[in-house]
Amino acid sequence: MPANTFGTCFAVTNFGESHGPAIGCVVDGCPPGLALNVSDIQPELDRRRPGTHRYVTQRQEPDTVEILSGVYEGHTTGTPICLLLRNMDQRSQDYANVARTFRPGHADYVYLQKYGLRDPRGGGRSSARLTAPMVAAGAIAKKWLRERHSIGFEACLTQIGELPILFEGWEHARHNPYFAPTSDTADIERYLEALRKSGDSCGAILRVRATAVPVGLGAPLFDKLDAEIAYAMMGINAVKGVEIGAGFASAAQHGSQHGDAMYPAGFGSNNAGGTLGGITTGQNLEVRVALKPTSSILIPRPSIDLDGHPTEVVTKGRHDPCVGLRAAPILEAMLALVVMDHALLHRAQCADVRCALAPIAGALPGEWPASA
Structure with missing residues (x-):
């Protein structure tokens, strides 16, 4: 199955299956000399880890990361970094009843049509469990970007199902x-409790941003940073929807x-979301993401079996009623991987560029969204 590698200069190849012996990734292109050990990666994985409270899947995976290569005496060597996460709590028997049917909303049907098996x-390669290696790779990118450029990343839940969440800080x-x-x-917990008892699921909207991003990352046309x-x-x-800056508004x-007015002291707003013409402005990168409801639910759904006959599917097992509850570290990681890749691309092509016009400040009070 191709298309398992993300990035150009900082390339992450993801491997494994939800119920295989292990999952992981190979990070190729990390600059040498970065101080790196397990303690730099594990906290990010712990934030994404399942089983942390009653409203997420109770699959108990410690997600303890192992660094197999690319680090010597506590520093990256510039060679591929292999990160391994062993699967410890598979319950493959939970999926025996869907082996000959197709779960609505899942990739079962299209995988069979494309690959013949x-x-x-747990969905194999289409499982959300395969986001864990990307979080691990993102932790490396986050550290390099933080130490070299003071760039930070954070994400938050802004809506769960029909329930908007007030932004306080x-x-x-x-x-x-x-x-x-x-x-x-309290409102979130009441909403989730009612959802759990109903056997149904819901979607979510999250906001993710990168702060202290330098001006000039990205490229025109097809390699735009926002693209x-x-x-x-x-x-x-x-994920079913992505907005940059003001987005659909x-x-x-x-x-x-x-159009974000410019003043000597900075930009007056950030409707562009931190990019113009696909190149960073020096403002925060602002992204919003919509996630669909979890497809694995206890409510019977019409479907077909392997012979094309009508049937009914109930997905038993351990599933998140809302995948958005654990999505924040994943969104941060993927944004960090994009910024890391473009930071290295920029260094390769434009490291010697000098501009007579000094960059203006990133933003003035009132930068979009105002609640930030």
Whole structure:
């Protein structure tokens, strides 16, 4: 199966299956000399790890990362870094009842049509479990970008199902299990409890941003930074929509409102989401992502079997009622991988470029969205 590698200068090749012995990735292109050990990666995996509270899948995976290559005496060597995560809590028997049927909303049907066979255990390669290696790779990118350029990444839940979440501050998203930017999560818990009892699922909207991004990353036309951000986000399981900056709200704006005015002290707004012509402006990169409802639910759904006959499918096992609850670290990781790749591409092509015009400040008060 091709198309398992993401990135150009910082290339991440993802491997494994949900119920195989292990999953992992090979990171090729990391600059040498970066201080790196397990403690730099494990906290990011712990943020994404399943089984952390009652409203996510209870599959108990420690996701303990092993660094198999590319690091010597605590520093990257410039050679491929292999990261391994062993699967410890597979329950393949949970999928015996769907081996001969197709689960609505899952990739079962198209995998069989394309490859002539499929692994029904947890979805195989189409499982969201395969986001864990990308989070591990993203941890490396985050560290390099933080140490070299002071770039930071953060994500938060802004809506769960029909329930909008009030943005009070990023600090709240860092200290509750739902990555919600609010001090009171009672409404979220009541909503999730009702959803859990019904056997149904819901979608979510999340916001992810990169801060202290330097001006000049990206490229025109087909390698625009915002285009590659959208590509990266759409590669995450269950993502069905991506907005950059003002996004779809741009359609209702006038040009006099949408274009971000520039002043000596900085940009007056950030409707562009941190890029112009596919190149970073020095403002925050602002992205919003919509995720569909979890397809594995306990409510019977019409489907067909391998012989094309009508049947009914109930997906038993351990599943997140809302995949958005654990998506924040994944979105951060994928955004970091895009920025890392373009930072290295920029260094390769434009490291000697000098501009007489000094970059203006990233933003003034009132930068979109105002709640930031």
